[in-house]
Amino acid sequence: MKDITLKEIAFQLGISITTVSKALKDYPDVSPQTRNAVKKLAQELHYTPNSFAVNLRTKESKTIGLIVPELVHHFFSNVVNAIINEAEKNGYLVIILQSNESLALEKKQVELLINKRVDGIIMSLSNDSNNDDHIKGICARNIPFVMFDKISKLSTCSKVVINDQKAAFNAVQHLIDMGCKKIAHIRGPANPQNSVDRFIGFKKALEKNNIVFDPSLVYTCENVSFEEGKHFAEQIINDHKDIDGIFAITDLVAVGVLAYLNEKEIKIPAQIAVIGFSNWFMSQVLSPKLSTVDQPSREMGIESFNLLLEEMNCHKEGKIFKPRTIELKTSVIIRDSTMKIVI
Amino acid sequence: MKDITLKEIAFQLGISITTVSKALKDYPDVSPQTRNAVKKLAQELHYTPNSFAVNLRTKESKTIGLIVPELVHHFFSNVVNAIINEAEKNGYLVIILQSNESLALEKKQVELLINKRVDGIIMSLSNDSNNDDHIKGICARNIPFVMFDKISKLSTCSKVVINDQKAAFNAVQHLIDMGCKKIAHIRGPANPQNSVDRFIGFKKALEKNNIVFDPSLVYTCENVSFEEGKHFAEQIINDHKDIDGIFAITDLVAVGVLAYLNEKEIKIPAQIAVIGFSNWFMSQVLSPKLSTVDQPSREMGIESFNLLLEEMNCHKEGKIFKPRTIELKTSVIIRDSTMKIVI
Numbered sequence: 001m002k003d004i005t006l007k008e009i010a011f012q013l014g015i016s017i018t019t020v021s022k023a024l025k026d027y028p029d030v031s032p033q034t035r036n037a038v039k040k041l042a043q044e045l046h047y048t049p050n051s052f053a054v055n056l057r058t059k060e061s062k063t064i065g066l067i068v069p070e071l072v073h074h075f076f077s078n079v080v081n082a083i084i085n086e087a088e089k090n091g092y093l094v095i096i097l098q099s100n101e102s103l104a105l106e107k108k109q110v111e112l113l114i115n116k117r118v119d120g121i122i123m124s125l126s127n128d129s130n131n132d133d134h135i136k137g138i139c140a141r142n143i144p145f146v147m148f149d150k151i152s153k154l155s156t157c158s159k160v161v162i163n164d165q166k167a168a169f170n171a172v173q174h175l176i177d178m179g180c181k182k183i184a185h186i187r188g189p190a191n192p193q194n195s196v197d198r199f200i201g202f203k204k205a206l207e208k209n210n211i212v213f214d215p216s217l218v219y220t221c222e223n224v225s226f227e228e229g230k231h232f233a234e235q236i237i238n239d240h241k242d243i244d245g246i247f248a249i250t251d252l253v254a255v256g257v258l259a260y261l262n263e264k265e266i267k268i269p270a271q272i273a274v275i276g277f278s279n280w281f282m283s284q285v286l287s288p289k290l291s292t293v294d295q296p297s298r299e300m301g302i303e304s305f306n307l308l309l310e311e312m313n314c315h316k317e318g319k320i321f322k323p324r325t326i327e328l329k330t331s332v333i334i335r336d337s338t339m340k341i342v343i
Numbered sequence: 344m345k346d347i348t349l350k351e352i353a354f355q356l357g358i359s360i361t362t363v364s365k366a367l368k369d370y371p372d373v374s375p376q377t378r379n380a381v382k383k384l385a386q387e388l389h390y391t392p393n394s395f396a397v398n399l400r401t402k403e404s405k406t407i408g409l410i411v412p413e414l415v416h417h418f419f420s421n422v423v424n425a426i427i428n429e430a431e432k433n434g435y436l437v438i439i440l441q442s443n444e445s446l447a448l449e450k451k452q453v454e455l456l457i458n459k460r461v462d463g464i465i466m467s468l469s470n471d472s473n474n475d476d477h478i479k480g481i482c483a484r485n486i487p488f489v490m491f492d493k494i495s496k497l498s499t500c501s502k503v504v505i506n507d508q509k510a511a512f513n514a515v516q517h518l519i520d521m522g523c524k525k526i527a528h529i530r531g532p533a534n535p536q537n538s539v540d541r542f543i544g545f546k547k548a549l550e551k552n553n554i555v556f557d558p559s560l561v562y563t564c565e566n567v568s569f570e571e572g573k574h575f576a577e578q579i580i581n582d583h584k585d586i587d588g589i590f591a592i593t594d595l596v597a598v599g600v601l602a603y604l605n606e607k608e609i610k611i612p613a614q615i616a617v618i619g620f621s622n623w624f625m626s627q628v629l630s631p632k633l634s635t636v637d638q639p640s641r642e643m644g645i646e647s648f649n650l651l652l653e654e655m656n657c658h659k660e661g662k663i664f665k666p667r668t669i670e671l672k673t674s675v676i677i678r679d680s681t682m683k684i685v686i
Contacts, residue, residue, distance in 0.1 A: 046484050048458050063438070063459075071424050077415045084414070084441055088452075093459060095406070095436045098427055109431075115391050116406075116436060141389050226628065259628055285569065285602055287630045 065113035082301025120144035168201025180245030229256020288336035408456035425644025463487035511544025523588030572599015631679035
């Protein structure tokens, strides 16, 4: 495609480049006739301002980068959805990358975005992320930066999170309130802060209720998948005949648990109560409907973008921005999978 | 952030800008000592090439634009996933926009991407799209362009599609093979080509089997949602007591149908068989497991990007590219929701 330039328009109309530029920007010192002629020709020739040149002048790309572990995940696609919509409302475009839960890829993608000169970066860490040199790199370059959900506690940037410990505590407390006495936990991998925090919440709820913590009741996912839910449900039943409650790290895993228990015709919740985490849309469609912790994904996306926007604006005006952490509220959603009749 | 320039590095080392530029590009006429000194300082100062300037020189942004109706949809998030991964492998970043099924927004987003000077655009139309002026605008500017799934048949660009008519025909033929005699169709809105084609496939299957087409058995979705699935299932039962099969435009709607029938304790498939479309991951987790048409979302993403890449490469080399249409295979996945015992 040959780029149509201001020069081309000026040449065709026999006027100066400055006049063309002023006409397109509606400057009052250009006559309405000239303005209309310029605009008409610009439209006919499909003239668009060269954004690379505009970027070079303004030092802004009006583009932000977003790195998520994976897009095909109810929670993340909801957050991404909210970020894209919020960004567009504010005149920003979003480049999206997926780390596929790999630290190496995540590091490479941070470099890509920095080289692309995005105006800011929003990120949720991969499960693999056990060091934060690349995050320090973003901060060292003074690039506006927000982490959400899966964060690194050590870094000094802005964060949008939930209180995973408290949320998990409430989920397990609910199982205990429903009469569960022997509760297994299918936890996430070792690195992500939120899987550690949910595990701590689980332990604290047991402690509070004078239930002795038994490490053999904790099962650790690698991929946090539906298949792992099924697999660990089978293992739990084999290892502990008298289990009466299961708390799964996320709804996808809990759905796997339900699928296995249904297959084996184990009554939910009469025999085993099950609770998940994240309030996936599907959790209310299943049979039985899944109890879970509601994680406000849309709000998380909106708050993340708005924090970034604030920092980008400060940055543009040369003001100092003080990073903030926003903690969003969660709630336990009680459905059929835990509604035991307590006598 | 103050941008570190080649000039700054040259100044600090007391050498010329040309030498710094050559050293960073590993030109052989720069001594190893100088090269190492330049690279060391560039790293210390967090030097990154100014991508705006690079873009202005190469006229490439190494960025493509992707517009989808909505991201929070199993099918689209899978396609987007595949496009992002394929693009990254080939050195491209992806800006993602959602039309939220609005033609006005879609038009605005096409303009945004053109102004952004993306190297190419991939798009799936919104349900609202009943004219293609904006698509003609992309083609008029000779911007590499691929449409997938929800396409406009009239436009001359490359396309990646399935044969929706044939796929729907096969789904309905399967219901008939399972003994269904009175089949309702919950169809999509009037505009999208694929909802029209699935409806035609439905009609053709009836015709082929000498079943008279009854327009009162067709129900039209507005939002293609779970709630509409529930709502229309109720209406179908009320309107037609002897209904024995339902073909839904997509799995999400079919899941709504299952939810309603389960609630009312109507036996699936003994009383009513149900088949969906798209093979959403969740369709195999439900009770009963949902029969459906497998729509190859990952393949669709990969083929779309590769077609675009081919066109972008032709474009770069000044060669003529002839648009192509790729039709991907689908298959009927038979699960519990249609497994009637035919006597």
